[in-house]
Amino acid sequence: MSEGKRMDGRDFHDIRPIEMKVGVLKNANGSALVSLGKTRALAAVYGPRELHPKHLQNNERAVLNCIYTMAPFSTSDRVRPGPNRRSTEISKVTRECLEPALFLEDFPRTVIDVYIVIIQANAGTRTAGINAASLALADAGIQMRDLVTSVAAGKLNGHYALDLMGKEEEETDCDLPIAYMPRLKKLTLMQMDGNMPPADVKGVINLAIKGCEKLYDLQRKALLERWSKEVLE
Amino acid sequence: MNVQKQYIFSLVSNKKRMDNRSLDEFRKVVVENNPIEQAEGSATVTMGDTKVLVGVKLAVGTPFPDTPNEGVLMVGAELSPMAHPDFETGPPGEIAIELARIVDRGIRESHAIDTEKLCIKKGEKVWMVFVDIQPLNHAGNLIDASGLAAIAALINTRMPKLDEDGKIIYEEKTSESLPLKDVPIPITLAKINGHLVVDPDVEEEDAMSCRITISTNSEGNVCAIQKGGSSDLSMEEFEKAMELSLRKGKELRKHLKHHSIKE
């Protein structure tokens, strides 16, 4: 890795090549596919729909159910299918980062199911999943205060770096994924692995927020592309 | 829906279907090769609106004691709730397990994979081939779509490099294909109101009384059979099913390229 560039030739403030496509699955009420470089996440939303068993229903609002899984063939070493501790934690923080953006009060006693499947993994899987989930929720017509965007940032060779890829995760001083509501300017997910002074933490987060703003533009573009076609046809 | 079932029954009696297909016609089939570049092999098959993604991963492991010089094949399927509103999260239920085992049977019994060529060191080290089936959208006939995607993914599989210690370098694929000598294809027939129907969609699956899946190989031999559903089948119906599965298997095989496929 040379001074000014990263392993894949990117600048430190560049996100990997991004692709976003909305409405990719027929049965789901809403769906999206998001690629961050080689990482690819598919999200499907069903709901709001009736929640069974009844005792899990919340009389005041909809329940958000979020399940993150990795396809066994998504990683170099095959992942055994089924939930594990990592996927359980990611499912939880994903749910908690999407909830603040949703008008759950509008649909008491129901459930909104969000399913995220990582079909190819090269770091940043939870962030790709969150971007896809937010698109899928909007695609499904769910009432939302704002979209949710997500990206991870770190510090490589003294530089704050955006969207770490696989190999960079070993080199970075920290791995800090965030989720961000761009209109409301609020953070809904924050996690960090690393060892850094607070000033650096601030620097990394601010870079991640800039990255989220860029992703927001792309999310908007993807949604408008899918739905303007419907209207103009 | 009773109304819809009745409607399908009466259509089928007149040799018709809701989307105007004939009883022995497939929906539009598209095979996409290697959508997942990081996997050793992969394929997506769409049959109408049904969409199945299969990925193949290779690993090095110990052989089974009774087959010390043969590689190992494992086929799994997970019916993700993203594919259909009725699918639930949780470990694979009987439908997912049956699906995986039907696809497995066709590949295993036809000896499609030359497992002896997957031996690295007899009794100690062999290649393990993991085929993982991931339906993305269920609009009927997951079995045939999964079976076709599985064999397409195996055809696309390239062996990864091994380093001096015998560890896999996943980032470096060789140009060596997985040793494959046959292309088995499962074809499922749904019995609806006494008629056999090819490539049933979701509503036809609701209306069917039973189904029979027959896997055939490039030679034209039957290598696996699975009857599903609780109704019965006559010998005559079975013979018709066999003829259909041979014919339709040949048709689907045209979507793939392999030396074993005869023109």
Add this chain to the structure above:
Amino acid sequence: MNEDMENDENFEKKDKTVVLPGDSIIESMEYLPGRNCFREGNSIISKRLGLAHFKGHVIEVVPLSGMYVPEVGDMVIGEVAEVQHAGWVIDINSPYQAFLPLSGVAEFIDPAKTDMAKIYRKGDVIYGKILLVSPAKSIHISMQAPKTRKFTGGRILSISPVKVPRLIGKQGSMINLIKDKTGCMISVGQNGLIWLQGENEELAANAINEIEKKSHVEGLTDHIEKMLSRK
């Protein structure tokens, strides 16, 4: 005067455009937030993906996708999901299942003496009227209103519920066009399910699918009329 002109500009810009959740449709205290909108400070903000629609001083967002939300008076097509002792649970393709109570059925029924399944059994498809939507979103259906019935024969089609108004047309103009040209009996549920039966079922089904696909196209009625006349 200037403020009004500025608003008119915005009006033209934003009316009938696709908006996303969180989008500010207009910054003005002159307008009220209607369906699927809310006010935040000076702005009227869209709650969901849809088409911004200016109705006088009210701004609403018309959904382009999404589930059917039951409203009292709606005619819906539903499938009997469960037979219970006090009525039937009906699946109406909505976030909430509906209930058809004994009192909602035409005949007098003594539950002690009647096999409920003989009236409606699991899998039956009915055309019912939404009688009640409680604040807790309990949905009750009646089979006593005119036009309600249990369907036998025919077939069911499904379209996105947001396209139903287009299928029906102004004062039924579109649906009546299809009925006349195909001679089919057609019942449309506000929840996106449609039942039809008749000689030219296929033609009617094709027309309905075409309307769903091209619902926002201008001159759709003429296009459908041509399609049905070609036969």
